[in-house]
Amino acid sequence: MSAGDSGHRFDAGRRWEASLSLVFAARLSGAAEATRTRLIRARHHGxxxxxxxxYPEQRQIDLADPCHVYLLHPPGGLVSGDALKIGVNVEASAHAVLTTPAATKLYRADSYGVVWSQTNRLEVEDGGILEWLPQETIAFDGSRGEQRTEIALHGEARCLGWEIMALGRPASHLPFESGRIEQRFQLTRDGRPLWLERQPLDPVHPRFVGRWGQGEATVQATLWAAGLPDPGAAVTTVRAALPANPSWAVTQRHDVLLLRYLGGSRNEAWALCCAAWHALRPLLAGRAACEPRIWRT
Known part of the structure; x- marks a missing residue:
């Protein structure tokens, strides 16, 4: 069987690829001196x-209208052999807001233990803004794969995003007891690393249950914001906006603000990230938060 037929295999050699490439650019609209962010290219495979x-947001003459886009993966989750690649480029002065219509599910690996993978490559040019706001990811027991997010900022580019991960399905009495998921994050500005992180999620490793590590938490979240005019003041703003709770902490590293959550509630993690986004967006983009309608359906 040829390599090109690997997507139709059901053995250890299976691989089902899908890709999506998006480019956003600021373009003049009908109103004089007003600009609107346009999706000028959308190429997909699989x-x-x-x-x-x-375009749900009120127009501001001095700012490009943000373009809201929903990323769709009709299968609704990743299975063994899936290889998803998402590429996003936000050109100078453009503003894109990306989210998903529902949670992403990471299903149990097959009998061969074939892994899945998802790679997000996000690039923002000088003066551009990207908001990466997917709904949560739910990892089923026995899932095996790698999530990789690479963010390249140029000049005065700005970016805010989050990743919310729920491990297992406690409500169904199906905890995350086997499998392995590796998360990798890389954020650079003009090629200089600002934040590099590798996190293995392995329920049989001591880190998973130790108080110095995962502490048996079933939900974790990370929110990042880069390009804030005053990251230190933004940390104070976020702390004032969120309820006192030992499950979260916020800090600054280089010019990157990081909010972390470690607990047992998807709803709590989502509410904290949304509240932080509401507090940070006026500082990052000069606009009040405008929640995608899909979040309320």
Whole structure:
């Protein structure tokens, strides 16, 4: 069987690829001296799509209208052999807001233990803004794979995003007891590393249950913001906006603000990230938060 047929295999050699490439650019709109962010290119292979662009925010003459886009993966989750690649480029002065219509599910590996992978490569040019706001990811017991997020900022580019991970399905009495997921994050500005992180999630490793590590928490979240005019003041703003709770902490590293959550509630993690986003968006983008409508359906 040839390599090109690997997507139809059901043995240890299976591989099902899908990709999506998006480019956003600021373009003059009908109103004089007003600009709007346009999705000028959308190329896909396999089951990755986008819905049409949305413009739910009030126009501001001095700022490009943000373009809201929903990333669609019709299967709804990743299985053994899936290899998803998402590439996003936000050109100078453009502003894109990306989210997903539902949670992403990471299903149990097959009998061969074939892994899945998802790679997100996000690039923002000088003066551009990207908001990467996917709904949560749910890892089923026995899932095996790698998530990789690479963010390249240029000049005065700005970016805010989050990753919320729920391990297992406690409500169904199905905890995350086997498998292995590796998360990798890389954020650079003009090629200089600002934040590099590798996190293995392995339920049989002492880190997973130790108080010095995962502490048996079933939900974790990381929110990042880069390009804030005063990251130190933004940390104070976030702390004032969130309820006192030992499950979260916020700090600054270089010019990157990082909010961490470690606990047992997806709803709590989501609410904290949303509250932090509401507090940070006016500082990052000069606009009040405008929640995608899909979050309320």
């Amino acid at each position: 089951p990755l799509r986008v819905q049409r662009p949305f």
